[in-house]
Amino acid sequence: MTAKEILSHVDHTLLGVTATAQDYLKLCDEGLAYGVASVCVPPSRVRLCAEHLAGRLAVCTVVGFPNGYADTEVKAYETAAAIRAGATEIDMVIDIGKAKERDYESILADIKNVRAATGTHILKVIIETALLTREEKIALCKVVGDSGADYIKTSTGFAPGGATLEDVALLREYSPAHVKVKAAGGISSLEDAALFIKVGANRLGTSRIVKIVQGMEGSSGY
Numbered sequence: 179m180t181a182k183e184i185l186s187h188v189d190h191t192l193l194g195v196t197a198t199a200q201d202y203l204k205l206c207d208e209g210l211a212y213g214v215a216s217v218c219v220p221p222s223r224v225r226l227c228a229e230h231l232a233g234r235l236a237v238c239t240v241v242g243f244p245n246g247y248a249d250t251e252v253k254a255y256e257t258a259a260a261i262r263a264g265a266t267e268i269d270m271v272i273d274i275g276k277a278k279e280r281d282y283e284s285i286l287a288d289i290k291n292v293r294a295a296t297g298t299h300i301l302k303v304i305i306e307t308a309l310l311t312r313e314e315k316i317a318l319c320k321v322v323g324d325s326g327a328d329y330i331k332t333s334t335g336f337a338p339g340g341a342t343l344e345d346v347a348l349l350r351e352y353s354p355a356h357v358k359v360k361a362a363g364g365i366s367s368l369e370d371a372a373l374f375i376k377v378g379a380n381r382l383g384t385s386r387i388v389k390i391v392q393g394m395e396g397s398s399g400y
Contacts (some may be wrong), residue, residue: 179229179246179325179367179372179375179376181394182213182328184368184371184372184375184382184387185212185214185387185388185391186201186214186215186332186383187215187375187379187382188215188217188371188381188384188388189214189215189218189239189267189360189362189379189381189382189384190205190208190209190214190215190217190385190387191217191218191219191335191362191383191384191385192205192214192217192218192219193218193220193240193243195199195303197223198224198302199284200217200330202223202226202227202236202254203226203227203230205217205219205227205253206227206230206231206235206390207257208392209235209382209388210231210234210235211232212363212388212391212392215236215265215381215393216235216236216237216238216267217235217236217237217238218238218239218240218267218269218383219237219238219239220239220240220243221239221241221259221260221263221265222241222257223239224237224239224260224263224264225263225266228263228264228265228324231278232363233330236267236300236342236344237261237265237266237267237352237372238262238265238267238268238269238300238302239265239268239269240268240269240270240271240334240354240379241253241257241260241265241268241269241270241271241292242256242270242271242272242273243269243270243271243272243304243332243334244271244336244337245271245277246270246272246273246274246304246306247272247273247274249399250287250288250291251291252352253270253288253292254258254292254294254295254320255295257270257295257296260293260348261295261296261297261299265299266290266299266300267299267300267301267302268292268296268299268300268301269302269303269304269331269360269383270289270301270303271304271306271334271387272285272288272289272302272303272304272305272306273288274289274305274306274309274310274331276320277305277310277317278314279385280314280317280364280400281374282317282318282320282321286321286323286324286325286338289301289303289321289322289326289327290325290326293325293327293399295327296307298308300328300329301327301328301329302325302327302329302330302331302333302360302381303322303325303327303329303330303331304331304333304334304336305318305322305330305331306332306333306334306337306364307332307339307345307349308333308335308337308339308340308347308363309338311359311374313350314328315345315347315350317350318330319349319352319353319354319357320352322353322357322384323353323354323356323357327357328358328359329357329358329359329381330349330353330358330359330360331359331360331361331362331363331381332345332349332359332360332361332363333361333362333363333364333382333383334362334363335362335363335364335383337363339363339364340362340363340364340365341357341361341362341363341365341374342371343374343377345358345361345382346361346374346378346379346385347377347378348376349378350378350392351378357387358380358381359378359379359381360379360380360381360382361379361381361382362382362384363382365382365384365386365387366383366384366386367386367390368387368390368391371384371387381398386387389395395396
């Protein structure tokens with residue numbers, strides 16, 4: 179798999195709390211230059227990026243991030259506000275505590291509320307696999323499938339662990355065919371990225387892959 183093919187799966191991400199407007203504009207320009215799937219930025223930076231990109235690249239943002247325990251009405255409001263500002267993709271976080279309680283009905287309702295707010299825009303559901311048992315991950319594959327969401331996503335990148343090949347393979351195996359898989363957190367090389375795609379990831383949330391390709395420009399690998 180070539181670097182260009184890998185880049186087409188990447189949500190080029192910047193969620194650091196100290197990032198400035200210039201950092202986000204640079205992220206957008208890199209996204210355009212390297213052919214990524216989207217840029218992923220905080221809600222407060224969506225309008226800046228959407229106006230700068232002017233429809234040339236998808237703008238993704240996060241909802242209920244990173245802990246997932248905001249009230250469902252707040253998540254829906256945050257989603258609608260982000261879309262008004264120009265977001266075209268939403269990555270929401272479920273309430274992990276409710277997963278631990280096996281309260282899957284509440285999680286399903288939460289996702290459906292956000293799904294209603296997204297309209298036709300892409301919705302990805304972050305389940306934070308590093309904090310879940312195998313049984314909980316499998317149960318959530320069904321919940322996400324029933325919710326109408328487009329993707330199930332491994333991680334926020336803010337938990338103790340990120341994506342693993344085993345988790346991505348598990349999510350792909352137990353998710354319905356219409357639900358795609360996004361791997362995020364700790365993807366640190368082109369080799370890793372290619373393996374995640376091979377085992378079933380359709381998107382990769384990462385801040386590193388573009389930097390790696392920048393470092394190898396002019397080589398036969400790119």
